[in-house]
Amino acid sequence: MSSMTAAVVGSGYMGGGIAQMLALSGVPVSLADVTAEIAAANHERLLEEARQFVADGLFPADAVERIRALVTPAASVEDAVAGADFIEEAVPEKIEIKHATLRRISEAARPDAVIGSNTSTIQIGALATAVVGPERFLGVHFSNPAPFIPGVELIPHATTTAEAVDLAESVVRATGKQTARISDSVGFVLNRLQYALFTEASEIVEEGIATAEDVDTIVRTTFGFRLPFFGPFAIADMAGLDVYAFCYESLQTRWPERFATPRSLADHVAAGHLGTKSGAGYLDVPAERTAELVAYRNRAYVAMSKLLDELGPPPLG
Template identity: 70%
Template sequence: MTEGTDPLAGRTIAVIGSGYMGGGIAQVLALAGARVRLADLDAATATADRDRLISEARRFADDGLFPAHAADTIADRVEASAGYEQAVDGADFVEEAVPEKIDIKHDVLRRVSAATAPDTVIGSNTSTILIGRIAEAVEHPERFLGVHFSNPAPFIPGVEVIAHAGTDPAILPGVCEIVRATGKQPALISDAEGFVLNRLQYALFSEASALVDEGIASAEDVDTVVRTTFGFRLPFFGPFAIADMAGLDVYKFCYESMQTRWPERFATPRALAEHVENGRLGTKSGGGFLDVPAERVPELVAYRNTAYVRMQQLLDELGPAPIRNEEKETDQ
């Protein structure tokens, strides 16, 4: 976020659940200018977590991850509330971030929704539970939706904004405005198990685990392949942009190759087959899943190449993550 700007100034936001995720959300909201009321099971828990957030902010500032004023700003703008009802009273927006158990969320949201004005928008930070199912406990469920920050909330820029079937579409722009004010990027998602983030993330993990189970590669080597090949592209391009640049006809051929062993597991996606049949092969044909005008393709390629070189320079500067066993690598 840009230091010196307060896009949420004058807004009061309640964060229900002061643990690791809720606390991180409270930090970014406060740094964006909001007055934040933090609540948990009791006042003592909320107070202890508020103190932790201030200490964390001081450490993050020392490390250059937060602005220098972060700890003082969070101390000034984050208040530990006596309880859920006190936190949400008069709040402009409520973000629920209690544990990922439907019974707990229902119990908390019954109390929260009963204590708020009927038009106060309430978001849930659930990562996998259907928003429509959680909404069963919310009074006036049309003002309820998912607002899913990722872990760690202060540093991951993407936020899933998830409307259930009964969500009033009119509330979506305002919620996206709050998300953008924290320096995050909202993505509008329909209600479905796992949403987008975890449906993709766990699909990758399942396939990675299968590779290890089959003896194809070790966990370490799978991680190496992911982070140094297609994972290297992902900070800049999503799967559709990557496919378009690779060539959709190439993708279709690769699916057909893998179908010789896994005909159902790697069945060619319908949309991919249709694009290829219609001659939409990606950037080389002027269009695929995304429409990139032919005259912009050289600019796109130049951006891509520069981005990858800069990414490698950053990784060289940071050095390897402190995960790998250096003694084991030396022995080998």
């Protein structure tokens, strides 16, 4: 990425973390905010954070020097984006603020510059109405804390070019992140799932079934324990899709609409595609690889248990 230049507009914790990652991948970054003073102050904060991350063994030993050399606070948004190949907008999650910022960015940027938005939930097509040259615009959604969460959603809208998505993906992957290409929809994937879980967890507490602490314990130590290694479809395939169908039927005795059996699940079961035990399911893992998959799963869970023992409990109270 040595020939690439970037700008990050919005120098708070999300924008700052993104700037750190870009710099550590070798990309020069101009950092902008509402004023030059805010950008400069947050630049100093990024360096101080990097010092602490180095001390904690989270960043490479030369991270402070690399970030200082490659991240430059800009006098204005226009100055920051003028020569950039890739621009990431990371301002507050208010559509009017994002519209105003994206308009400034796209008017000042080169016509061929690719522009990403770090929006968490706002549809990219709705943001694109403020962008000059919307075909070079897409969602590039990092998660907090940006330096340490590996997944990034890439969200093109209806007229985003394939070239823009490819360039954004190459920039993101150069930082060591893993990307997923997502269709443009409110909440995308991450927050649609995250808020669905939070809604159900809140219901359980409000019904008096469990305390917030006990819900968190169950999530951490059961299905949440699997999630660093397997997504929901892999977990379902390993459990057995027929088992999932039976569980849906049980849940429907109280919540027939809320836990209606997904059509895709019913279709798989009707076709005899029951997951890894049948050699076909959502992910079509061949039956002959089931033993290998189970062995990996068991090693992963034991390794996770050891890691959690080493880290100790989080300081939540």
